[in-house]
Amino acid sequence: MKKSLLALAVLGAFAGVAQAQTSVTIYGSFDAGVRNQRDIDAAGHSRTTMSSTGTYNSNRLGFKGVEDLGGGLNAHFTLESGFNSGTGELNNTQNRLFQRSAFVGLGGQWGSLDLGRQYTVAFKTVGAYDPFNYKFTGIIPLTGASVSAGTRVDNDIQYTGTFGPITARAEYALGEQVGGGGNNSHAAIGGTYANGPLSFGAAYTARKPNVATGTAPANFQDNKNWTVGGAFTFGPARIAAGYQNEKQDRATGGDAGQKNAWVGGSYDITPALGLTAAYYHTKVDANAVGVGNTTAGKRGLFIVGATYALSKRTNFYADIDYAKYKDGLETPSTGTNTILTQSSLRSAPGQDSMLGFSVGINHLF
Template identity: 45%
Template sequence: MNTRLIAVAILGAFAGAASAQSTVQIYGSVDGGVRYMTNVDAAGDSQLSFSGKGTNKSNRLGFKGKEDLGNGMDAHFDVESRMMLGDGTQVGVLFNGQANVGIGGAWGAVDLGRQFTPAFKTIVAYDPFHFLYTGIATSISATMGVDDNNAIQYNGTFGPITARAEYAVGEQPGSAQNGSTRAVAMSYANGPVSFGGAYTQKTSLTGLDTNHYTVGGAYRLGALRATLGYANQKDHVLVGADTATKYTWAGLRYHASPVVSFTGAYYQTKKSQAVAIADGKKDLYMLGGQYSLSKRTYLYADVDRANLSGNMMTAGQTSQNGISTGVVKIF
């Protein structure tokens, strides 16, 4: 009996040590809501739709873990799937959110796999809605892509400064550049002030480059937080038919109480091409409110209007109005 007790105690000690060194976390969010939108087709019809993959926040299920390697080093992973709440189907590939593994330490971290781009990680700090309402606000489009496949990425934070660099492998026979992505980013955050910038270059499978850069910042004063951002993208998709897209946005968030906040934002998208008929512009005005029921559950609502011209029009319509409301549960 004593021998058994000793054995159990030894196994318990080892199990405790292992659990202290390694952690695995299940996380995610579920957004259920509806959206009403006008002028969705050439006839000027309106549409009431379910949130699907998430109107305010993306529906996701993820698993991430970290193992202590000693000497300040760790090994970690993150895999994340997206789903449609309305019918339970999967959005895209199994882990279309993230799928990466890496090594980290005091010097930063190097991760390999599908992961959020340096531009995405930089812009989120100065987007008025922090990348909520991704299907409505145009800040996601201003990242030139949320995720990169086959990416080797470095992220390091030293005091108020964060540096990022990425190379995404193109996997094309005979060319290390075709299909690849190169990116760098840097941001600063200290007290009420934060700002940053990122530069990205993607090469198509045929060897044509798309160049993108973004800069922006935010300032917090009491219950108010102001944000301002800009992004410029030049697509060399066809010889002699380059497309330039410029994104500008500004916003203000007000925390009326610990559980109530309001955000107003303006987003502008301008496209231009060598052929003038391809030019277009979108001016989007948004006002959103959020009421927290707990630290992980909140109600949301937004009203928005988009003025459209040129090739930015939807089904020939020059304006669209939208209203969204729903509930989000984070776990």
Template identity: 40%
Template sequence: MHEKGGAVPALRVSTLTRSLAALALAGLASGAAHAQSTVTLYGSLDGGLRNLVNGTKTGGAALTMASNGVYNSNRWGIEGKEDLGGGYYARFVLEAGFVLSTGANNNTNNQIFQRTSTVGIGGPFGQIDVGHQYTLQHFVVKDFEPFDFHYLSITESTAVSGGTTGRDDNDINYRGIFGPWVVRGEYAPGGVPGSVAHGSTLGGGLNYHTKTIKLGAGYTHKSNPLTATSSQYFANDQYTAGGAVTLGPVDVMAGYSLDLQDTPASARSMTRNQYLWGGLRYQATPFFNVTAAYYDDKNKTGGVDGRKGVAIIGIDYLLSKRTELYADIDYTHFTGVYVTNATLNLSGHQKQTGISFGMNHWF
């Protein structure tokens, strides 16, 4: 017997201490299991040379450093994900572009995260991201874009994906994966007081995936402001469809996109852009592949036609898991009003031939 108020036996103290420590560790482990989080820094650096015959108004060749990324856009980003438990998670992405040769931001507005800035949540229902991000059409088309959105300054992929450089502001993007089906939805409010539709974007899409076949289709409706300060707006509808077939080491793909945009009432007309493209990828070895594609853009505005055709062949060789060498040769042909369109054709020549080569490293 121990006297009341006497010392607690050493054995009991030791047992109690171990029990409390075990409970504390169990609590920490339980919390970690439901609140694991990761933050990843990633990026891509692309540099090389590009020579464009008829790249100047005088007809000479334009030799430039591919410091904005001919093959892949130069970027760096931060991606984070937190496990909320029960199959749910929270995520964010902040991504910025830069010019390799000067280190400057790759935009005229000096925005930092002008490529992507989103926060979202995901779970068994799918994933929802909110912010500045790729358009719904971008995700739909990715399955059957021959160059997988590489060589964006040469191909017509950015124009097909729509938005501002292929992205939308104030965007709510949904993706749900249900077996082989991927359901997509997009809504971007215009943010104009007194009008829900003004400046808004609304779209839906569907992709189907198997080991050998990929199919996709999407529709987007935009209510574009007439001017930056106008309360009037006009409709812009885009319809996209395409697919890809895998035959051993070869992927064959093709796509179609029709963009219909009302013009101001004074013009009494509609701008019609029709895009057709097709191509193939050949994975010759695990380290070397060849891709060839053709893109056609036919435009009609107010009864006036313009056309742009681009044929391109590119090769890619992996030096390691993170470093690759690339090269391409491409031919562009302008007809109609596209010949004198200073936005699409700075040199004003009908035919241009380009050669690019460089190195891309990502981390």
């Protein structure tokens, strides 16, 4: 009996040491607000909604864990789920519980190597020169249009290393297709330089997505995407600008292109009150993949947003945004009241512009 009690005591001591070396953090963001959009259908109707996955800041519930393995090495993981603040539903139609992030990896002074569903290299790079720092993502086109290389990718093997002012990134996402050959794969490299008030970055992505439509057999074609931009901070102000260029090979020959450019700035009027404004311009070639237009077109989006911090974790926000569509991105009137979202690359039927207003509260925990 004494030996058994002694063994249990020793095991308990080791368990305490192991637990002390492992830390798990629960975190998240809860964003709820009201949004009004005008000219959302052929009749020029407006709509006011609450349901969203976060108007200002994306809703999320996350878990992060880090274990010290000794010798400067650590094991870590991230699981992050998104949700709709109006309904409590998951933020995706595939019912993925951890749709936002699900990866595990090893890290040390040499950097970090992670495997799983992750934010892409292009997405992380553009974050350094987005005027809104990836806020109002459901309105601003960067996550869907300007980072055509994707926001997140499955089956991703990604390396990140920071050496002084330079952060280097590289990734390869498995296509998991029979026969291999790179079909459905995703590869990228990127880097960011940040030193004092100046930061800039660039990334290049090569993919081979399936461009077949309907019930047609799979048809994997090359996609090339690159982006570059920078930001400069001086006192309470910050200016940022960027550019993105994408080429997608068509199944029938030739290619389709999409270009995006943006510029904007922010100013902290007081420690609590901040104001940001930016312009985002999108240009697509004829028959661009995923757009469905038959002629080339353009879209311009101007947005002004304001935040007022009640604390370090809670703030009020508001925005006004105006999108103008031209040529192939201006949808002809169909006589129906088909409702589109502001994040669509095309206008509502019979409309050449859309106007939106948002107001709400965001809490971080």
